[in-house]
Amino acid sequence: MSASGLAMGGAVRPRLRPLQRARRRREGAFGYAMIGASFALIIVFTLLPIAASLGLSFFSWDIISPPRFVGTENYERLAADNHVVNSFVVTLGLAVAIVLLQLVIGMALAVLVQQRRRSWVRGLFRTIYYLPLLASTAAASVFMGYIFNERFGVVNYYLALLGLPDVPWLTSSTGASATIVMVAVWQSVGFTFVLFVAALSSLPRDVLEAVALDGAGPVRTFFSVKLPLISPTVFFASVVNLINAMQLFDQPFIMTSGGPGTSTTTTTMIIYQTAFQNLQFGYGSAISMVLFAVLIAMTGVQFLVARRWVFYS
């Protein structure tokens, strides 16, 4: 198409002959047909629902009797609802701990694995660190619940051999939060690790050689050269991991049921209880809208802060 435009004298916007115009229209129709199925599914199962959630959040509805418009009542109620406010504090605490550990451990392991000379050794460690991702979070929550069991669990057994007292892993607030963080990080750190290994191994070789010739040590090379060069990947990992961690559900739901008390009740669990157990669909929608707003705000802040430290070559 562009070639024929040039042949017509390089006009800025070449007039199309009727034949070409018909051809382009047919191409357009083909394009719409090709995106049709995806677009329809996204409209019905994402765009309409998000609009419906927003609308529903101004109603009171138990799915049986007709919905009743209540204005901003749901939002006023949740701002004063200790369970909801507490769930956001809990979720934020768990999510920040999880993401920081994922980034630090993922980076440390990636750097150390990259130092191995033999490729089969690198491959072996990569495979082992990926293995926890092959269990479902539900399955992992089940067996980790046994492993961290206070009386019979294997963790406390080995701690006792070291002369340490039994730790109430799942039966105290601090213990339960720590256990959920550990289980989530144990299972998912392989994701961050794989991302960082890919980024480190794609660093330009000539730059690294030049740095080595200048006599920089490994620590200096990492902080002054490698880390800035892979900062876009670090940024990507922190955004994706935080969005995922803010939606934590399986581990607390299965291992602690949100307890003891409400110490590990996350916002997604509150939404689940409100909507699908108490049948408060309007109130549940309002909480889900606030969660969405919090996610957008957090991602926005990450993008703003990223201007200061993310380096795009």
Place this chain on the structure above:
Amino acid sequence: MNGYALTVAWRRVLRGIGIGILVLAAIVAFGPLLWTISTSLRLPAESFSNPPQWIPLRPQLSNYVAVFHQIPLAQFFVNSVIVTVLIIVGQLVTCTLSGYAFAMIRFRGRGAIFALFLATMMVPLQSTIIPVFIIIRELGLSDSLAALIIPALGSAFGTFLMRQYFLQLPRELGEAARMDGASQFQVFSLVYLRMAVPALATLAILNFSSFWAEFYRPQIFLQSQQNFTLPLGIVSLQGSLGTGSVSVVLAGVVLTMIPSIVLFAFAQRYFLEGITAGSFR
């Protein structure tokens, strides 16, 4: 000892610490999985007795028989296969078609519609699940596998992934085929589709990882036991058995992991690519 020898010694120590950390992390990563496998091979009465037998001396397969009597595990397995396979096939079709269109075909509003697709990737599942639940209920699909499958047949992320792949394929091939009289659909199906096989494999594996393991939506949509998928079934088994026969539950856990492990053994590359493919590079 001169300065040079000192740095050499230091380097050795540092390297030793590095290897130590890697091995320790490998033990931590693999330990819980090994405990799960070896405990699933112990007698139920011994399953909680410490120290654990990391390598079972007399492996018992009785738990693997028992778990099929405790819950309809075979049924759960079939359900999980149906859900996962249909979602994979559905997304391979819808995402390939739309990803190709966004990369290769010019049509009015393409940029705007694609931006809309990208924007939906930000929307968390929690913020759409209540209306989706209502839609499913209105369609009469509550408590059915279709409730899990139909909403997942399309994907903005999958479309994005396929578009990125098609964008880097040479456009000249399609133009040449058009000159030779191929229709637009033939250009897609005969020229480009076969070149996209690695991207299709990556998308399929990504979907396998997320939907084989999915817990949240099944927990919301499925009520009757005969419709349970494996993760839901395992959690319900744990709830009904308590701590009495841990090894039976663990046998169930190991069985649910076998398909993932087998697939990983054969297609590790696509598992790893699935992670990096999403990173907008």
